[in-house]
Amino acid sequence: MKxxxxxxxxxxxxxxxxxxxxxxxxxRAFNENLMFFFTPTQVVAGEAPPQxxxxxxxxxxxxxxxxxxxxxxxxxxxxxxxxxxxxxxxGILPDLFREGQGIISKGRxxxxxxFVAEEVLAKHDENYMPPExxxxxxxxxxxxxxxxxxx
Amino acid sequence: xxxxxxxxxxxxYFYGFAGRLVPWLAVPAALLALAGLYGGxxxxxPDYQQGESYRIIFIHVPSAWMSLFIYMVMATAGAISxxxxxxxxxxxxxxxxxxxxxxxxxxxxxGSLWGKPMWGTWWVWDARLTSELILxxxxxxVIALYGAVEDKRTAARAVAILAxxxxxxxxxxxxxxxxxxxxxxxxxxxxxxxxxxxxxxLIPLLLMAxxxxxxxxxxxxxxxxxxxxxxxxxxRWVAELVK
Numbered sequence: 001m002k003x004x005x006x007x008x009x010x011x012x013x014x015x016x017x018x019x020x021x022x023x024x025x026x027x028r029a030f031n032e033n034l035m036f037f038f039t040p041t042q043v044v045a046g047e048a049p050p051q052x053x054x055x056x057x058x059x060x061x062x063x064x065x066x067x068x069x070x071x072x073x074x075x076x077x078x079x080x081x082x083x084x085x086x087x088x089x090x091g092i093l094p095d096l097f098r099e100g101q102g103i104i105s106k107g108r109x110x111x112x113x114x115f116v117a118e119e120v121l122a123k124h125d126e127n128y129m130p131p132e133x134x135x136x137x138x139x140x141x142x143x144x145x146x147x148x149x150x151x
Numbered sequence: 152x153x154x155x156x157x158x159x160x161x162x163x164y165f166y167g168f169a170g171r172l173v174p175w176l177a178v179p180a181a182l183l184a185l186a187g188l189y190g191g192x193x194x195x196x197p198d199y200q201q202g203e204s205y206r207i208i209f210i211h212v213p214s215a216w217m218s219l220f221i222y223m224v225m226a227t228a229g230a231i232s233x234x235x236x237x238x239x240x241x242x243x244x245x246x247x248x249x250x251x252x253x254x255x256x257x258x259x260x261x262g263s264l265w266g267k268p269m270w271g272t273w274w275v276w277d278a279r280l281t282s283e284l285i286l287x288x289x290x291x292x293v294i295a296l297y298g299a300v301e302d303k304r305t306a307a308r309a310v311a312i313l314a315x316x317x318x319x320x321x322x323x324x325x326x327x328x329x330x331x332x333x334x335x336x337x338x339x340x341x342x343x344x345x346x347x348x349x350x351x352x353l354i355p356l357l358l359m360a361x362x363x364x365x366x367x368x369x370x371x372x373x374x375x376x377x378x379x380x381x382x383x384x385x386x387r388w389v390a391e392l393v394k
Binding site: 005008009012015016019020023027031034035036037039057093094095096101104119120121122123124125126127128129130131132133134135 | 196197198199200201204205208230233234235268269270271272275277278312315316318319323330331332333334336337338339347348349351352
């Protein structure tokens with residue numbers, strides 16, 4: 001490689017590396033602002049902004065979905081498999097909303113610790129499979145659990 | 152091998168070579184796309200949670216992959232043209248931008264269409280969606296910059312630098328779903344574990360990805376030929392070509 005070309009190559013590598021470092025530091029500085037949602041553990045620990053609108057993400061606790069009234073109001077527990085926060089929402093839920101499913105809700109924390117959501121979004125996971133496979137996996141899991149409970 | 156690449160860098164040789172290559176790639180691209188679409192839209196089973204709506208991944212995922220891949224090609228071509236000053240690679244860089252922009256746009260639109268019924272929203276400002284939108288702006292910036300500068304030699308150099316600056320966005324897009332909490336799900340296929348997608352859905356997806364790749368090469372070759380003829384208007388080989 002001719003010296004002038006090597007110089008240009010080094011210049012380009014340095015430029016890309018320099019910009020990369022700068023952006024890395026910038027992203028690290030804004031790390032918290034880039035987080036799309038808070039987890040129930042963070043909310044219980046008081047890290048979420050009180051009185052302010054924020055997003056809360058987690059799994060819907062199995063068997064926790066209740067409809068207290070005759071309207072569209074739903075109440076359910078949201079967990080990150082450690083802490084649970086109760087969420088209340090009035091409105092139409094997305095297609096993927098179900099127990100055990102990851103969701104993200106936007107709203108405010110009420111004084112009694114209930115999260116009043118204005119918006120509920122379903123978070124899809126990265127698994128794609130035909131229904132028969134999902135059924136087979138679920139029944140295999142159930143069989144295994146049954147075996148373990150017998151022992 | 153090396154000599155072949157040297158010869159290929161000469162615009163008249165490349166013009167003829169690319170022209171002969173196009174039909175040999177265009178036909179497989181079309182066949183693969185047909186096979187992929189048939190496999191994805193007809194043969195593949197519905198998803199256990201999303202039902203039929205998941206089928207948008209057969210367009211969305213290859214487009215998103217292509218949007219990143221084309222940017223890497225564009226930036227690499229830009230670097231080569233800056234270092235060696237080869238006109239062919241300048242043409243590759245500027246010709247890639249509109250194709251990449253189209254794939255990025257497609258990925259954003261299909262994702263949005265899927266997001267409304269599945270997530271419950273057309274758009275959120277999470278890290279993945281925002282960084283992909285920035286990618287679209289980078290492509291549009293490259294196109295605008297090349298069009299705005301009158302002297303195409305200078306324009307190609309400016310475009311190469313812009314493309315290289317934007318390269319930092321590529322790892323951000325790819326890892327955004329792992330580094331931050333996002334609404335967009337994590338990677339299904341491009342991870343070190345086995346893909347978390349059933350094989351009956353994976354095969355059409357990969358067919359579509361391959362079809363998109365070939366389509367890109369075909370359109371790229373055609374565009375590069377046009378750029379070369381345009382840039383070399385006053386040279387002898389173009390004069391002989393139009394005779």
